[in-house]
Amino acid sequence: MRIGEAALAAGCQTETIRYYERAGLLPKAGRTDGNYRQYSASDIERLVFIRHARSLDMTLDEIRALLDVRDAPENNCSTVNAVIDEHIDHITERIQVLEVLRRQLQDLRGRCQQAQAAKDCGILHQLGHSEPASAPKPTQRARTRVRNERTARHVALASRASRKSR
């Protein structure tokens, strides 16, 4: 099985597979005479495992931890539970932060009901001084997460945009 077929089976791009190989999640693939990568059924299983974990939004580091356990079938799997539990916690926390954000934004939005001169816009005023809306200043931790999570959206938007242009 060559890389294109493997990508199809796993629902990802060929370049992503090469990336996983470079990142050490997949072993260096065997090669044909023409230097094409070759994949066995168990290689595909490993790749599918990774993609499933990614579809649950786990990081490559978390997946590495799961793969390590998977690679040692007699060992104890308690790490697995820990990884999943922590991952659930992260997501839960993130949902809470987003809900606070949404409330703040809705409050902010309420300050300008119709199109008017910018100098009279309640939203611009509110952003200009003191705290935005009635919001308690987000903690440093929350803020960091939010800021970075947002990085996400850019990337998402960027990739959506580039998809469009394909």
Place this chain on the structure above:
Amino acid sequence: MRIGEAALAAGCQTETIRYYERAGLLPKAGRTDGNYRQYSASDIERLVFIRHARSLDMTLDEIRALLDVRDAPENNCSTVNAVIDEHIDHITERIQVLEVLRRQLQDLRGRCQQAQAAKDCGILHQLGHSEPASAPKPTQRARTRVRNERTARHVALASRASRKSR
């Protein structure tokens, strides 16, 4: 006011302010004889505006749009409403995706109740074949967003880690 004081006033790092200047959100700062950047009260206001918007998780592009309106006080502010409304939509969508993810993860977590041999672990098995948990495969769009959002967490963890080592 020099850059350090400005950073303190806005609750960010000095390097972040330089970054905003490079990114064109802040005008090129004036300089002292010793080539230090100098900030006026209105420069600080602009910076605070940016930071407030960022604390609401807006992108620099969205903020640029708000600043443009702010810079033309007689112009119509309807762009502002549009930016905020769209931003609220993004966040709402993201919350929904995360809630689906959380349900999937909780389902997955239920498949292994105690530490056991890795080869018997229900979580590893589930990740290994077919679809994870009972989850409908996330749409391409959702998946992209999620994957990228997660990028975020790495960054968050990274910056938390580096904070620790300071």
Place this chain on the structure above:
DNA sequence: CTAAACCCTATAGTAGCTTTAAGGTCAAGA
């Protein structure tokens, strides 16, 4: 024999910063 479809490597780009390296400026204290 050639064109299309596939594969290869290496490099750069994405958002919004943060970190690092290698310095220059300036005020206070010995």
Place this chain on the structure above:
DNA sequence: TCTTGACCTTAAAGCTACTATAGGGTTTAG
């Protein structure tokens, strides 16, 4: 006066998890 240390400067690299691009080589169908 000299130096220590706190502050500032620029430029470049790093972070995640890819994706895209450039510039090639291989294989296979017609």
